[in-house]
Amino acid sequence: MQRLESALAVAAEAVNRTLDKLVPPVTGAERRVVEAMRYALMGGGKRIRPFLVLNSARLFDVPEEGARRTAAAIEMVHSYSLVHDDLPAMDNADLRRGRPSVHRQFDEATAILAGDGLLTQAFEVLAAPETHADPLVRAELALALARAAGAAGMVGGQMIDLEAQHATLDLEAITRLQRMKTGAIIGFSCEAGAILASAPAAARLALQLYAEDLGLAFQIADDLLDVEGSEAETGKPVGADAAAGKATFVSILGAERARAQAELLVAQAAAHLDLFEQRAELLRQVARFVIDRRT
Amino acid sequence: MQRLESALAVAAEAVNRTLDKLVPPVTGAERRVVEAMRYALMGGGKRIRPFLVLNSARLFDVPEEGARRTAAAIEMVHSYSLVHDDLPAMDNADLRRGRPSVHRQFDEATAILAGDGLLTQAFEVLAAPETHADPLVRAELALALARAAGAAGMVGGQMIDLEAQHATLDLEAITRLQRMKTGAIIGFSCEAGAILASAPAAARLALQLYAEDLGLAFQIADDLLDVEGSEAETGKPVGADAAAGKATFVSILGAERARAQAELLVAQAAAHLDLFEQRAELLRQVARFVIDRRT
Numbered sequence: 162m163q164r165l166e167s168a169l170a171v172a173a174e175a176v177n178r179t180l181d182k183l184v185p186p187v188t189g190a191e192r193r194v195v196e197a198m199r200y201a202l203m204g205g206g207k208r209i210r211p212f213l214v215l216n217s218a219r220l221f222d223v224p225e226e227g228a229r230r231t232a233a234a235i236e237m238v239h240s241y242s243l244v245h246d247d248l249p250a251m252d253n254a255d256l257r258r259g260r261p262s263v264h265r266q267f268d269e270a271t272a273i274l275a276g277d278g279l280l281t282q283a284f285e286v287l288a289a290p291e292t293h294a295d296p297l298v299r300a301e302l303a304l305a306l307a308r309a310a311g312a313a314g315m316v317g318g319q320m321i322d323l324e325a326q327h328a329t330l331d332l333e334a335i336t337r338l339q340r341m342k343t344g345a346i347i348g349f350s351c352e353a354g355a356i357l358a359s360a361p362a363a364a365r366l367a368l369q370l371y372a373e374d375l376g377l378a379f380q381i382a383d384d385l386l387d388v389e390g391s392e393a394e395t396g397k398p399v400g401a402d403a404a405a406g407k408a409t410f411v412s413i414l415g416a417e418r419a420r421a422q423a424e425l426l427v428a429q430a431a432a433h434l435d436l437f438e439q440r441a442e443l444l445r446q447v448a449r450f451v452i453d454r455r456t
Numbered sequence: 457m458q459r460l461e462s463a464l465a466v467a468a469e470a471v472n473r474t475l476d477k478l479v480p481p482v483t484g485a486e487r488r489v490v491e492a493m494r495y496a497l498m499g500g501g502k503r504i505r506p507f508l509v510l511n512s513a514r515l516f517d518v519p520e521e522g523a524r525r526t527a528a529a530i531e532m533v534h535s536y537s538l539v540h541d542d543l544p545a546m547d548n549a550d551l552r553r554g555r556p557s558v559h560r561q562f563d564e565a566t567a568i569l570a571g572d573g574l575l576t577q578a579f580e581v582l583a584a585p586e587t588h589a590d591p592l593v594r595a596e597l598a599l600a601l602a603r604a605a606g607a608a609g610m611v612g613g614q615m616i617d618l619e620a621q622h623a624t625l626d627l628e629a630i631t632r633l634q635r636m637k638t639g640a641i642i643g644f645s646c647e648a649g650a651i652l653a654s655a656p657a658a659a660r661l662a663l664q665l666y667a668e669d670l671g672l673a674f675q676i677a678d679d680l681l682d683v684e685g686s687e688a689e690t691g692k693p694v695g696a697d698a699a700a701g702k703a704t705f706v707s708i709l710g711a712e713r714a715r716a717q718a719e720l721l722v723a724q725a726a727a728h729l730d731l732f733e734q735r736a737e738l739l740r741q742v743a744r745f746v747i748d749r750r751t
Contacts, residue, residue, distance in 0.1 A: 191608075281611065312490050
């Protein structure tokens with residue numbers, strides 16, 4: 162896994178540099194919201210989604226600059242969702258990756274606006290000529306991101322998650338929730354390479370199927386970490402889901418079956434990449450990494 | 457003005473139908489956020505921005521369907537901004553156009569998500585092939601909207617507005633604030649017709665200059681209504697800005713000079729449309745309407 166770990170670090174470094182360039186500090190009276198956007202973006206994290214974009218793009222030899230910008234746009238959307246999810250009216254989280262959440266570091270109004278600004282800028286980045294010379298590719302990227310992030314995707318998933326505190330979800334309902342809340346953006350991250358390359362439908366479908374399995378495995382791993390991880394490793398209180406009475410893959414399946422299911426999904430995910438042969442090796446490895454991680 | 461009033465009503469009706477079609481109710485577990493999005497969209501309002509889109513598009517004989525979708529996208533962004541601005545952490549408004557604001561009718565978390573969903577869907581609408589056959593036009597629409605709505609536009613303007621409660625702004629600072637907070641989206645509404653038509657640069661510039669003057673006139677009229685309007689007409693408490701100690705065009709210039717300035721801006725706005733001759737008559741009239749309105 163050494164090669165994967167260094168590939169993850171290289172991808173994180175590349176996307177951090179791109180984000181720093183795309184969201185420079187400003188001196189105008191609006192600088193507070195830009196500071197909050199930068200704070201939200203620069204909080205670290207594994208940058209799994211950017212890694213997926215960069216490595217799906219590499220399957221097709223897409224130019225790096227466009228792939229990096231697309232990766233940065235997706236990280237903007239991911240960051241905005243964390244900023245808004247952390248708000249007092251939502252998950253009311255004081256900490257995020259061991260630092261004060263944006264509304265604790267700044268204030269609630271600034272956090273709401275910073276999230277809005279990040280979401281908006283993601284579309285600015287994708288629609289700009291610097292991302293791809295072909296306007297059809299830019300329009301497709303913006304369209305696919307909007308579908309993944311909107312009420313039929315991430316926003317809808319977060320709504321269901323909030324409602325789930327007053328309801329008991331079964332396995333089907335939780336699967337749908339997670340496909341929307343986290344799966345849709347992971348799916349777009351993997352598809353982005355194919356869109357950037359105007360790749361044939363078969364390649365696009367393979368990446369979609371890979372992403373679907375990967376997304377569920379990722380979520381099951383998260384649920385397992387919530388019951389088995391240590392606070393020092395995850396930076397989050399242990400057992401938060403159970404304490405909140407939330408149904409998760411683990412509460413429904415039990416830890417053992419959940420882990421078996423995650424293993425199965427990772428194997429399936431890897432198999433979907435067969436047509437890319439050895440070129441997809443890092444994508445196969447990251448699927449395994451996602452369920453083996455301790456944070 | 458009878459022709460203008462019926463044209464405004466027709467435009468509002470057209471955009472309402474388009475919005476109803478673009479955001480249909482859903483039956484899934486996420487339905488609450490979609491209900492809140494529809495509630496936010498269907499609260500009435502004068503639909504000035506959609507009117508500007510439809511009538512700027514008509515200068516160039518752009519097909520109606522694309523213009524209506526673009527108008528709907530802008531109204532989604534306008535509605536999202538009202539939903540988030542009304543939140544307790546921002547302006548803490550219980551009422552909006554005489555009805556409970558979204559977070560009062562639903563709850564805060566749903567209001568945050570509904571705003572996020574509306575902002576996201578605006579880009580989905582613009583980037584979709586149904587809006588225009590040419591992908592370059594779709595990418596340009598998405599790019600221009602993102603620039604107008606983001607931290608260098610509306611979001612930044614709202615940040616400055618919030619900060620202004622702890623500072624005394626001068627005329628230059630207020631002008632910049634309003635250009636960003638309301639002017640940028642009004643500007644995009646007017647430019648959208650030219651983008652949809654791939655119109656020559658001179659036409660696009662004329663609409664930009666018109667929009668700039670219109671936007672400031674609009675804001676001065678708002679400030680005048682805040683001191684001179686009646687609560688029954690505006691649906692807002694009278695003198696709210698003064699009570700909050702906010703600097704406005706009226707607090708700095710006085711009502712008389714502010715009104716004179718608005719008159720001047722309306723005349724200037726109309727003059728920018730000279731190259732369109734009689735075709736721009738409704739756009740000239742709406743500039744006058746904006747400063748004569750009582751609500």
